[in-house]
Amino acid sequence: MSRSWTLLLLGSGVALLAALPALLSAGLLNASIQMLIAALFACAYSLLAGRAGLLSFGHAAYFGVGAFATLHAMNAFAGKGLLPTPLLPLVGAFAGLLVGLVAGWFATKRSGTTFAMITLAVAELLHSLAPQLKGWFGGESGISAMRMPAWGLTFGSTVEVYYLTLAWVLLSLALLHFHGRTPLGRLTLALRENGHRLKFLGYDAHGVGLSAFVVSSMFAGIAGGLQAINNEAANYVVFDASVSAAVVLNSYIGGVGSFLGPALGAALMTFFGYAVSDATRSWLLYQGMLFVLVMMFVPVGLTGLFGAAARLKARRGWRLAVSVSALAVVATLCAAAGVVFVVEMLQRLCSHDYRALAAMGGSWPPIALFGRSWPPGSVATWLVPAALLAVAGLLGWTARRALVSPAVPQPEAAAIDGQEALT
Amino acid sequence: MDTIFFALLNGVIHGLLLFMVSAGLTLVFGMMGVLNFAHASFYMLGAYFAYTLQGIVGFGPAVVLAALLAGAVGVGVERWFLRRVHHHGHAHELLLTFGLSFIIAETIKLLFGNHPVDYRVPASLDFAAFSLGSQQYPVYRLLMGGVAIAMFAALWALLTRTRVGIVVRAAIYRPRMAEALGHNVQLVFMGVFGVGAALAGLAGAVAGAFYTTNPNMALEVGVMVFVIVVVGGLGSLGGAMLASVLIGVITSLAVGVDRSIADLLAFLGARSWAEGIGGLLTLKVSSLAATIPFVLMLLVLLVRPRGLMGEEA
Numbered sequence: 133m134s135r136s137w138t139l140l141l142l143g144s145g146v147a148l149l150a151a152l153p154a155l156l157s158a159g160l161l162n163a164s165i166q167m168l169i170a171a172l173f174a175c176a177y178s179l180l181a182g183r184a185g186l187l188s189f190g191h192a193a194y195f196g197v198g199a200f201a202t203l204h205a206m207n208a209f210a211g212k213g214l215l216p217t218p219l220l221p222l223v224g225a226f227a228g229l230l231v232g233l234v235a236g237w238f239a240t241k242r243s244g245t246t247f248a249m250i251t252l253a254v255a256e257l258l259h260s261l262a263p264q265l266k267g268w269f270g271g272e273s274g275i276s277a278m279r280m281p282a283w284g285l286t287f288g289s290t291v292e293v294y295y296l297t298l299a300w301v302l303l304s305l306a307l308l309h310f311h312g313r314t315p316l317g318r319l320t321l322a323l324r325e326n327g328h329r330l331k332f333l334g335y336d337a338h339g340v341g342l343s344a345f346v347v348s349s350m351f352a353g354i355a356g357g358l359q360a361i362n363n364e365a366a367n368y369v370v371f372d373a374s375v376s377a378a379v380v381l382n383s384y385i386g387g388v389g390s391f392l393g394p395a396l397g398a399a400l401m402t403f404f405g406y407a408v409s410d411a412t413r414s415w416l417l418y419q420g421m422l423f424v425l426v427m428m429f430v431p432v433g434l435t436g437l438f439g440a441a442a443r444l445k446a447r448r449g450w451r452l453a454v455s456v457s458a459l460a461v462v463a464t465l466c467a468a469a470g471v472v473f474v475v476e477m478l479q480r481l482c483s484h485d486y487r488a489l490a491a492m493g494g495s496w497p498p499i500a501l502f503g504r505s506w507p508p509g510s511v512a513t514w515l516v517p518a519a520l521l522a523v524a525g526l527l528g529w530t531a532r533r534a535l536v537s538p539a540v541p542q543p544e545a546a547a548i549d550g551q552e553a554l555t
Numbered sequence: 556m557d558t559i560f561f562a563l564l565n566g567v568i569h570g571l572l573l574f575m576v577s578a579g580l581t582l583v584f585g586m587m588g589v590l591n592f593a594h595a596s597f598y599m600l601g602a603y604f605a606y607t608l609q610g611i612v613g614f615g616p617a618v619v620l621a622a623l624l625a626g627a628v629g630v631g632v633e634r635w636f637l638r639r640v641h642h643h644g645h646a647h648e649l650l651l652t653f654g655l656s657f658i659i660a661e662t663i664k665l666l667f668g669n670h671p672v673d674y675r676v677p678a679s680l681d682f683a684a685f686s687l688g689s690q691q692y693p694v695y696r697l698l699m700g701g702v703a704i705a706m707f708a709a710l711w712a713l714l715t716r717t718r719v720g721i722v723v724r725a726a727i728y729r730p731r732m733a734e735a736l737g738h739n740v741q742l743v744f745m746g747v748f749g750v751g752a753a754l755a756g757l758a759g760a761v762a763g764a765f766y767t768t769n770p771n772m773a774l775e776v777g778v779m780v781f782v783i784v785v786v787g788g789l790g791s792l793g794g795a796m797l798a799s800v801l802i803g804v805i806t807s808l809a810v811g812v813d814r815s816i817a818d819l820l821a822f823l824g825a826r827s828w829a830e831g832i833g834g835l836l837t838l839k840v841s842s843l844a845a846t847i848p849f850v851l852m853l854l855v856l857l858v859r860p861r862g863l864m865g866e867e868a
Contacts, residue, residue, distance in 0.1 A: 185646075238853075242856070244645065245588070245589075245590055246856060248649070249781060250856050253856065254853070256849045257849040257850065260845040260846045264842050264846075380653065414661065417658065417661035417662065417665060420655075420657030420661055423654040424636070424651060424655060424657075427651045428651065431647060479665050482666050482668070
């Protein structure tokens, strides 16, 4: 893609984001705020995991510290003086930076699994301490604060909070992007590729790793601060392992190889969570399945698929690229529909109410799903997902054959070495 | 005195149980260099398998079958998931197991509901072994400890006294050399992964009846198992045993200590200073019991990253 195209795409994306409050309901706007925060958090995380190659399993620590620091600042300054409400995320940034500096100093002395374990230990330490330290984290109930008016804005409506979040997220994403262009950002990449070589070239590998850690935790702190401003409260649950887990899943589903991949992954997952969590209790199962599938078949992440499609077009012409992509999309949809059917049926079959009903009636009553009722005992019911999965398999096989047919070197390898092409 | 004795015994037995879960993980970690995030999920699977089978075949056979089933799942995971992403590197394998642990936990919630299930110690094993003072000690706890010790002995004997053990250890320390000598290292990986999963499943089947069996039990044990593997040392069974018992005893004893760091500083005449600072210094040790293992883990990682009994990397 040429430079002007990229700029055009980015510009329209930003314009769309700016126009959202006029287009969406209050509930969806609130979901958009969550999506923006998750996107920033994922980008901050993937600076460390993607660009520096340091897999952290405890990034909730810096997110949470940013949130609590911001809440304390909200209470202390009451929207006046040096820190009016729009500047409060700076406190989160500073807190994230400070804690990141201390934790990162020790963690980045090691790499690989040991690094991951240190970050995990730090986060678990905070998580287990936080409910005890009532002065700092408010115990089990947490602490709360009020958004105060500043700069002629009341921050009473979701729209104003949305614009505040959007401004901070866009600024932070721009800064994170430019970090990759600076010499330090290039060194961070070098650290991922070969830390030993970096050392032999005379650079301070520990310092480079630490800088990546600190920048990452600082932006995670901003994300936490924005979350605190949005919710006006936080408790020790923000340190939970599930928060650290979510950011890892989001980033890798989106693809840590590209800059916006994690942001898109996080926005997508947060939106899915918002939209689907009301419809089904199995939302986390779908998320886990998606993650495992991405890890196994598209290791570069979902955004990596675009790159793979572009390379296919360059090598084999657009006709084949379009037909194979279409086949793959339809196959994926069929497979997803089949799996969703089975999972939802199982969920209803295994639910407490249904089992009680079945025990009482002595038979298996039909299950209402997707606007129809399905008798669980009949073969026809289970033929539906079986057929969907069979179609998916057939289409997938056809797409694969089309790819492999005339002399083309290893289509699967092309998908894998996308990692290098993307970064 | 009685309370300390009971706390000590409980700590040791809890530690032994933790060892059962971490033994498989430490072997896999030593062999493949991959921390298997899904390992504690096998512990949970064991408990749920045993709970399901208990009504059909009875308690004893259910425990054995549950361990075997968990092992079979482990073999499947290695064969069809881990091996496929092996060439992408360690980080990828780690992330994959991370996703699998998610799927297993959510599937359990889907099938059994998001609440504890009624899996308990059978009446025939539910009596007191001995009593000391006014307290009685349940025989099932001793049984759990006994199973763990028997397992440690069997594993140790298998690894150090048999031909299979020689091949496994060779594959752990020098996989390429073992392969060059004509041993099927892939098969060894799969076997060790399966045995590790089966041991975790056994621990789950045995412990699930005593503690609660719920969809969060993998999370509760999961992090502690990492602590043990890290503190004990890469691939060292003895280290895992030492770390498990250490952590079991420390947390068990810490729960009973009603003192804070400020009380300790009082000996130096600094009590009022410490109370003035507040925060960490005035917290009672008992409320820090959950924190101590992580402090220990951080210390070990920083001071001696290869662990208490690990080999020099």
